[in-house]
Amino acid sequence: MFRLILPAAALTLVVAPIAADARPHHHAAARPVTGPVEPLIAAAEPLAVQAGMDVLKRGGTAADAAVTLQTVLGLIEPQSSSLSGGAFMLYYDAKTGQVTDYGGRETAPKGATPDMFLGPDGKPLPFASAVVSGRATGVPGAMFMLDRAQKDHGKLAWATLFATAEGLADKGFAITPRLGNYLQNVDFAEKHTPDFIAYLGDGQGGFRKAGDIIRNPDYGRSLRAFATQRGDALRKGYLAEAIVKKTHDAPLPGTMTVADIAAYKVSVRTSQPYASTTAYATKPLCVPYHVYIVCTNNVPSGGVALLQGLRIAEKLPFAEWGAHDPRSWQALIETERLMYADRDQYEGDTSQFMAIEGPYLDTGYAAARAATIQIGQVNPAPKAGTLPMTAGPDRTPEPGGTTHYVIRDTWGNVVSMTTTVESFFGTGRMVGGFFLNNQLTDFSFSPVMPDGQPAANAVAPGKHPRSSMSPVIVFARDGKTVVAAVGSPGGSAILGYNLKVLIGLLDWRLPMQQAIDLPNVIARGDSIRIEQDRMEPAVWNALTAMGYKLTPIQGEESGLNGFILPGDGTVNGGSDPRREGVFVRGSQ
Secondary structure: OOEEOOOHHHHOOOOOOOOHHHOOOOOOOOOOOOOOOOOEEEEOOHHHHHHHHHHHHOOOOHHHHHHHHHHHHHHHOOOOOOOOOEEEEEEEEOOOOEEEEEEEOOEOOOOOOOOOOEOOOOOEOOHHHHHOOHHHOOEOOHHHHHHHHHHHHOOOOHHHHHHHHHHHHHHOEEOOHHHHHHHHHOOOHHHHOHHHHHHHEOOOOOEOOOOOEEOOHHHHHHHHHHHHHOOHHHHOOHHHHHHHHHHOOOOOOOOOOHHHHHOOOOEEEEEOOOOOOOOHHHOOEEEEEOOEEEEEOOOOOOHHHHHHHHHHHOOOOHHHHOOOOHHHHHHHHHHHHHHHHHHHHHOOOOHHHHHOHHHHOOHHHHHHHHOOOEEOOOOOOOOOOOOOOOOOOOOOOOOOEEEEEEEEOOOOOEEEEEEEEEOOOOOOOEEOOEEOOOHHHHOEOOOEOOOOOEOOOEOOOOOOOOOOOOOEEEEEOOOOOEEEEEEOOOHHHHHHHHHHHHHHHHOOOOOHHHHHHOOOEEEEOOEEEEEOOOOOHHHHHHHHHHOOOOEEEOOOOOOOEEEEOOOOOOOEEEEOOOOOOEEEEOOO
16 A cells, blocks of 8 residues: 555654543434534634624524625635635535535636736736736625525525624724734735725824724625625626726736626535545535545535545555654645645646546545555655646645635534635725635636646636635535534645644544644645644654654644534534634534
8 A cells, every 4th residue: 555664763752642532433323413403603703703603593594604704704804705705615404415515716707818917028927916916806706605505595584694794894893813913914915005005004104903993884885785685786786897997907907897797607516425436527526534424615626636635545544543643744744745746737627627536536546646655754745646637737826815614503504614815805906895806816827837738727718716725524424414514724725724634533533623723734745834833843853854854834824613523412613723713602
């Protein structure tokens, strides 16, 4: 399977195994939901969580609460969320037993061209120039997606779901410490745009601070338009016209039209959550992992790469080694490197990639990839494997202006949703009280890679840019019982964050908060970044003794949120301490 090479330096760590009482037997006594259950929410901001829980307690579903969470987050964490952003939602309907993949990823307008991010010299534009340009904004999809999901699964009147966000916008809200840190201590291109300065500047050449109160009446007006017109507020109202006008402003004006926005279509794929090896393109992606079924959103989400990572990880004895063994962390490093190598080369919103999802997720292919890992010594950075598709490697930058939340309502319906404005504060351009997304910079800036191969993620009219967002719902192998829901923001690092937490939950059997708290490891090519302050020193030392060149990092931009249902009638959930989120139960 894999080569085991254990030099003496790698065998110096002896740590007691995780205590038995910290290793719940997930779903050991699990049963499908048959009656009311306690509602649960984990999200990035306490105010948003409370607003969502209020919706659940007055009889709303997970779909209803998701609308409220999105509108509150779009106001109080504008660095990560927006009414003009994109999203992926995975929805489990406890009554029908079906899981639905809702795709609200932005699209390139009809006038987009493959060379739109090339400069006059034919070379890719600097990211700092592209990100604030009119060309960066894609046709927004998040609110259209929520409109559709709430029509399918909501119980409350749509217009009642906006009250909390309207009140905060009109009366004011306090800048959170995380938002304040971006304003005071971080520099980025969007911070220098006129709209950003007008909204978040202090009027004296600086920026507002944590604790300052902000009112945003334009945001309240936009919410009232959505409340009365649903998605039509964006399809054909003043907001659509304002977005188009703003994207046509210099520098580098875009080509979006109101017709582009009106033509947007939400992707909806529904099936029972049984692991399948056929017709991947028509369903949510679900694959077996040990005694579980792990489901996520299909392309253009990053779910296919995450599931390939799990298929590789399943060939390695993570459970046997445990969370304290350096071999586990080396195996995680090498699994991620293989996952990213294939993803960077092949994945894109193309019919060619959709046609190879079967080979991409094939267990034999995963076993062959896992067999290249040499445990106990440094491995060279891997190349992409051989799959039936021609494409060149693409390392498009993906900043982490994103957020994730999970919801369970009293009926047992579950939402796992990742939503984004793309980079921090999108393009820095505002309309209607919210920032415009810069999602099109997730495309490859060059349609052809340096080796002459076409980029799978090249720009094309109507195409979705490749994403790393990958909301997850885990089921027992019967496909009828929810075991966990989890996900993270973080740009391309989302895949590494999600893979880490799933191994922590399903292999090491950690409670959700402990799995979230594990050190983040992002291994992509020759770059291996690890949160050294969270890593056991003996593990770090063992990895460097093997020959790995590790880059120590702190303050990683993960924002993992999730809950797990061990099957004994208890619940445990968690929220990433690296952000400001909370996990709340309905009984609290």
